[in-house]
Amino acid sequence: MIKNFFINVILLVVSVLFCLLLFEVYLRWQNIGWINVPSVHFDAKSEYFNRPNFQSIFLYQGRKTHQTINQFGFRNPPIEMKKKEEVSRIAFVGDSFTFGFNVNDGDEYPALVINNVAPDGSIDYLNAGVENIGLSHELAIYRNYVKSFQPDVVILTFCTNNDFEDIYLGPYKRKGNQLVYESPKKWPIYYVQDWLYSNPVTLNVVRHSYAVSYFRDILGRRINAKRKQFLSERMPSDDREVVDDTMFFIDQLAREAASSQAAFLIVIAPGKLFYHDTFLRGRLKLLTDQLKQRGYAFFDLRPYFQAELQKGLKNYETLWGQPDQHWSEKGNRLAAENVSQFLRKVFA
Structure with missing residues (x-):
């Protein structure tokens, strides 16, 4: 029973990763979107501030900038x-x-x-x-x-x-x-960002993935909609x-x-x-x-x-x-x- 559970979890993770990989290929093939790795993070004193000792990037249509x-x-x-x-x-x-x-x-x-x-x-x-x-x-x-x-x-x-x-x-x-x-108050998206940025492997994925920036952009639009309201x-x-x-x-x-x-x-x-x-x-x-x-x-x-x-x-x-x-x-x-x-x- 436990063995089947872990097998199902592994299959689910592999399936999700495979779908993300296909989506990444599609975005790159169609030249859709951009890669945005912002330096801003949640700060308990000012709400937002730049992450110290960090380099943010922005990539759009082959043009890449570093901050x-x-x-x-x-x-x-x-x-x-x-x-x-x-x-x-x-x-x-x-x-x-x-x-x-x-x-x-x-x-x-x-x-x-x-x-x-x-x-x-x-x-x-x-x-x-x-x-x-x-x-x-x-x-x-x-x-x-x-x-x-x-x-x-x-x-x-x-x-x-x-x-x-x-x-x-x-x-x-x-x-x-x-x-x-x-x-x-800290938005949930910043907990996710902290986790992604804290690990060199996940940070490297974020720095090179159109799909991650695409989903982040969707979340950002929802936050902006609530902000406007x-x-x-x-x-x-x-x-x-x-x-x-x-x-x-x-x-x-x-x-x-x-x-x-x-x-x-x-x-x-x-x-x-x-x-x-x-x-x-x-x-x-x-x-x-x-x-x-x-x-x-x-x-x-x-x-x-x-x-x-x-x-x-x-x-x-x-x-x-x-x-x-x-x-x-x-x-x-x-x-x-x-x-x-x-x-x-x-x-x-």
């Missing part, structure tokens, strides 16, 4: 917590646009900015960008992981794609005029309320930077469809008006991306990666060139 995470969970070369006396430090805080999704190491805009403004090594940096996060997460990441590195400058990259919505997600919540912390229930319908909540979190992050004598700057990063989204433009107008009224130093990248659009849609499309809506290498360079000029003026 290397250092010992502290930042996407930049290894760094000492205590900076050298003669060196200044900039901390870049933001989501996947700051992180540099789908571009190789050194092509993400924070790295390019540092290369532009301090090729002599007089400035080091932290790229604290993390995929799929918002201002609530960024505040937690700054408090728990960035602040102890004592940056001289903090640059918040505000992404027009989703940062208005994502303030209603994350461990910090606004209750009236109070900031309330709620311990994050959650946002529709929690997010105010009035743009002024949304912007007021956004400014609340920006103020919180600015205070954190000021408490350690760090300058605080904001970069407004356009998403791919910003130019025809009138609904979004209304919110951004309210936001930039508030930033001006409160005396924030900010730099809006939208006009520079708009100028590329005016050269033609085909030219504009080259600013964005495939198959998603993040900046390509060209888009990162465009952002870095203009942010670098802004920084030179601010600190001249």
